[in-house]
Amino acid sequence: MTLIPHSREWYARLARELGGYRHPWARVLDGPDPELTFDALLAERLGPAVRVLEAGCGHGPDAARFGPLAGRWAAFDAVPELVAQARLNAPHADIHGWNAKGDIPDPLRGPFDLIVSRRGPTSVILRLPELAAPGAEFLYVGPRLDVPQVPERLAAVGWEVRGEWRVSVRARVPTRQDWATRCEWMNEPERLPEWDTHTGPDGLPYREERYVVLAGPPA
Template sequence: MPDSLHSRAGYARLARELGGYFHPWQRELGGPDPELTFDVMLTSLLTPQTRVLEAGCGHGLDAARFGPDSAGWAAYDFVPEMLERARKNAPHAQFFEWNGKTGVPEGMQGPFDLIVSRRGPTSAILRLNELAAPDARFLYVGPRLEVPQVPERLAAVNWAILSEWRVSVQAFAPTWEDWQTRGAFMGEAAHRADWDRCATAKGLPYREERYIVLAGRSG
């Protein structure tokens, strides 16, 4: 998988080839999906009065799944091909093309009670004070046990971590090609010698990791 995957063109290719923001390698989990903690927390925070903003919505699966339980679900992504699918998956939600760095799009009506990001851009943290209601919460899940920019950026905008979880689940990449693709996607080297030495009948074992954070304004 080329380095350009983590770009507008790369994500557009995922939308075309896989139908949305999916990891482009096959895997087998040896335990519960590590993002279930995020799902449980998100569900617990939603009420019929909760106004939600989703950063990096991809093809809109969270908007489709959780949006009906909220007072309103707005979401943004910077990839038009993803947004096209999101609007079909969640016609009740509002979607905006935005990179989270320029001026807030017209029509994105805040303030929001809950801002969420599932493996999406941490740049959303730097806009929290502009977008969030006074008692709002920010919920994030990232692809590693440590995502240093999350606590750093929260501190920079005077938000505090209320809870955090680090989840690690045994997983297997079933083929050498899957292991290579995962390495390219994650920015990690994939060595054939490691595969030849450690692969089992299920494939190469590794840990599927997630870092989940719930934050609110300090003070």
Template sequence: MSDGLEKILFDPMKHPEWVVPHSPEWYKQLFGEVGEYKYPWKSTFDEPRAEMILAEKINSSLCEGRLLDVGCGHGEFAFQFALNAKEVVGIDVEKGFIEKGNKTKSVENINFLIIDGNGNLPFPNDYFDVAYTKKGPRDWYHEGNRIVRAGGTIIGFYHAGSHGALRELFPGLYSQIPKPEANDILRVLNLHGSGLTDINVELLEEIEYLSTPEDVLIKKCFGQSKKLRDIVWQECLQDVERIFNKYATSKGLKIINYYHLLTAKAS
């Protein structure tokens, strides 16, 4: 897609104001500014979105049982399962997200609790029928196996990077990383001795179209400070506009989001 002539752009990750995405400090900063975990850039998608595939997997395993969301954020994704569940519980370490989830809930059978998903989970053995994480912690599978009944379902859904236009066309601003493989996720999850069986991993590919040049920058600066965002806009906007306008289609600038989807059975 690129003619290989794009210059190296300003790299915000090298600036001292950069906060590592998904670190506790980053979540605090994000919550302090916007009060929820929600992508702020404008875009459209080709169907099906990866999270619709995840939702279908959860619904087809749930059958009016008990459901746990590990790392639920402010709970927006978990709400949709309340009608198909006896009980839904969302847990997260970020107090602000949990308070927002409990404040905005409109049904009785869903609750949000401040709990470290990587620690001991305060639920009885075999309590849940299904437990999942959507982009949350990676070290909860041993406990997940204990609190989900034998034969129940455990699901892990993790973002595995965005490729296509972003990394090819905006070098520097977006760093080069190799296309992920399905089994990459098994190297970073702590599944050893978890007791899970029937472990299966899929790599989902989702097509997204960023709507405007500014959305390229908004995506890169998600959760960063206003000070750093102002610097990035000043350093990059002109080049990003030029490149975006050269390569965008009528739908916007096409990017590919990869997700790892792990499914397993509790024993």
């Protein structure tokens, strides 16, 4: 059965086959990982008094890595298979099933000092007024140089963008199947012919892009 990319069933298959929310294609970066900007901004905001909510935690890599640096690390994901894996990978974190819509589960009501999302659901932005403590911040990283719904939704809830970073690193995919898998993941079928026209001896060069945004309520 062909699954719709980024459907709940599609993510569940990734969890079963790859052991988590992982990119199912090979790539080689020719520079630093563009998500290091997000990592640095996140790490400098953590501390024993900071309460963190992670939206779209996947199999829990950030909860496992950064959770011990926070006073509390709560997280959610909409895919039950990923929630189960995250609980195993980050047993110290408080992880629940939710899709950022409908009633907020009691354990996720907060308030939280920092709400983070690594390529997770932007729908959580619309819930920031309900989840955030006074003076809280929102930190997000997305898979393209522009993710228009992020500033749009921040404006809709009256939060201000305090910083934006657009990071682009040259990368290569080694095989045609890797490129096809990436195009499916990114919903970019129009880029499939690039393999036939731009491939070199080391594979197909492209740009690995990230958009990082830091936001908060009006001062």
